[in-house]
Amino acid sequence: MSSKKKTILKVIILGDSGVGKTSLMHRYVNDKYSQQYKATIGADFLTKEINVDGDRTATMQVWDTAGQERFQSLGVAFYRGADCCVLVYDVTNTKSFENIKSWRDEFLVHANVSSPESFPFVILGNKIDIEETKKVISVKSAQDLAKSLGNIPLFLTSAKSSINVDPAFEEIARSALQQNQNDADAFEEDFNDAINIQLDGEADSCAC
Amino acid sequence: MGVRSGSTQMAERSSSEVGLVSSLMKSWRIASSSVPTSSSSSSPSAVKNHSRSPSKKNSNSATNNNSSKSFIDDGNFCAMSKQKNSTTTRKSSSSYSPLRYVSPTLSSIDSPKSSFFRNQYSKHHNQSYYQHGNNHSTSTLEKSNTDSIKHDKYFQDLDEDWSAVIDDYNMPIPTLTNGGNASPIPQSNTSRSRPNLTRSSTSSSIATNAGLAMTPSLQYPKLPSLSRTESPEVKSQAELENEREAQELTAIMQRIDKFDCILQSKHIINQQELKEISWNGVPKPNRPKVWKILIGYLPLNIKRQDSYLKRKRQEYVNGLNHISSNNHSKDTAAWHQIEIDIPRTNPHISLYQFKSVQNSLQKVLYLWAIRHPASGYVQGINDLVTPFFEVFLTEYLSQSQIDDVENIDPQTYLTEEQWSNLEADTFWCLTKLLEQITDNYIHGQPGILEQVKNLSQLVKRIDSDLYDHFQKEHVEFIQFSFRWMNCLLMREFQMGTVIRMWDTYLAETSTETTNSIPYTSSNEISLPKTPIQRNASTFSTPVETTSPSSYGRSAPVTTSNTTSVNSDDSTRLRQSSLNEFHVFVCAAFLIKWSEQLLDMDFQGIITFLQNPPTKDWTETDIEMLLSEAYIWQSLYKDATSHWL
Structure with a gap:
């Protein structure tokens, strides 16, 4: 029955203020870029229909969050039920890179995911269109970080020049779908377990 | 709070207009949902009704107030929702007209005739009509028909004056006794005005109009016909429009x-007024x-204004010098x-793209x-600074x-000096x-969380x-x-409408923060009249522990160096008024889209509310919203403290 129901994949984009979360989302969903986005307050939301397994489609709900620390207390309302979390930093901003880990931890604390170790994250290093001299985060250090956080997939992107955005979101969709199915399976398992326990109980009583 | 007695008048009237409240709501929805393209054009005159009425004084207000209270005491929200339901059925009819709420007799008349009545009504509001005689020909009717459609399809008859509407309620329908022809009106009648209304000058011309609107309806059946012969056909549409513009200009x-x-008072500006x-x-x-006065920046005492401004502006400069030192x-x-x-x-306004402006705001x-x-x-405070x-x-x-x-x-x-003064x-x-x-922006943003909770509780009761549906x-x-x-809804509206909204919001801010004014003078003016009123207007927050009796006590006079968050009780109480009213505005805003939202799923709802179709909203749309919010507030403010 659950397979007939349309799959909804919930994706959360986190990262410091101004790293390009909104731009990435709009580039992926609408294939557009604008200089005129206002700072996100709370969270913004866009959806995109995607193909999975050839003929099946799923809806990806992308939640673009506010980057300022003050808004983090909001997390719970938006993180819940996420299937994948995207961590974004700005390749020209050291601080935003250093904060990637704390964004991940922040998410795990608030999202209340079933198995934190296996929850899918994807890291995006954005703004690679900017001239080399202004880049402060080397590819190497980014790869090291991704590795240290549990082999998280890493993409270097540019929402402005549309570099690597689609491949990144394809990976995000894949991870989210995987997670979504894992959760569904886990639910099914739980359901079976519940029945088993009851049977066990009856068996016990018989043994007495 | 409690400083809004002008607007209170409106609430006091609401008792007799409870039907109007719901019809108002529904009809607004119709305007915005079933006729989306004309939403902005179909509301203005209705808005005028509401936005003007707060400034009226009604001698019957005491009586109305009592009945209004009893309505609330009944807790009869079911009755309201029933009323809403009953309007829902009407609403589905394409020939819907608010006239039905005005006169039960009219409601039974089929639409061509009722549109004729609308013409009649709209004519009565047009002063020029009386100056040019009343020999109606079909062509005039057509003219005025287009005229009225242009104005407002639904609310023409309600235009200008609520009480006129109420009084009209039991009035004979002119046409029934007059064969469908309008009769001339003796000149003497036009000079009659309603004795029980005193108005501010803004609505004075309207008052006359409303008086006119009343009189002919009363006199209609008894009048001799065709005593004046000047043809109204002479009057072209352009002329009518010119006259209307002239009238509007005069009103402005x-x-x-x-x-x-008010501003050029001799000594102390009457803040209440x-x-x-x-x-x-x-x-x-x-x-x-x-704005500077309403927010409590500019002193009410005229004599102190210049020296005060000078001092504050210097203080700002000193502050800047400090941060650059x-x-x-x-x-x-x-x-x-x-x-x-x-x-x-x-980013869409060029003003904010100028480097000079950006530097200024940054500082x-x-x-x-x-x-x-x-x-x-x-984030968001950067939005709030821009209207100022x-x-x-x-x-x-x-x-x-x-x-x-x-x-x-x-x-x-x-x-350079002007720049500095502007910034200061x-x-x-x-x-x-x-x-x-303050509570909106401190750690954890408790003020906002509280408001969100209150909004949901309010919507639970209103709609x-x-x-x-949201739950589902x-x-x-x-x-x-x-x-x-x-962002105080700033992201939802264009700047022009936001500024209009802030006129009201700043009028809603508490006066207790008024600085450096000899306390008695400002306070005497602004203190709520009765303890009950104070209590009623206090929107409880969980952190609030003060009893209503302490509300009137002096708030700490804020000196120039407001260094950090005030967390004492009086601060919280002070915060209540703007935040409270804002929640009601948000509720009115949300409920406005109720019809559409009920047909949407989660994604549709979130997407819609993230980007509501307010791009073409005019000041009158905002005024309608504020008026609705005001009505909700007057109906529910007593109840809010029990929800938490």
């Missing part, structure tokens, strides 16, 4: 005069000064955050941030250029505003269908309304 001029009159009149909108030329260790996080937010502030925001460490700079900046900028423009304020680089017309005024008014909503679709209020609270 009168309104400006009224404001000037200013608040009442400002609630309905402040004319552009008066706005900078009025070596003694100040820069708060790089705040500076960086502001720096990346400034270019993203109102104002940064100085505010380091002076308020408990809150610090929070833009409005105060118009002070330095000539009348003819005021409308171009968003397009001219201020660098081209401001002297903006800074202090931003400070005053944020003082009232339970919508609330249930797992839509959480915080998912769409957080931004509404954080």
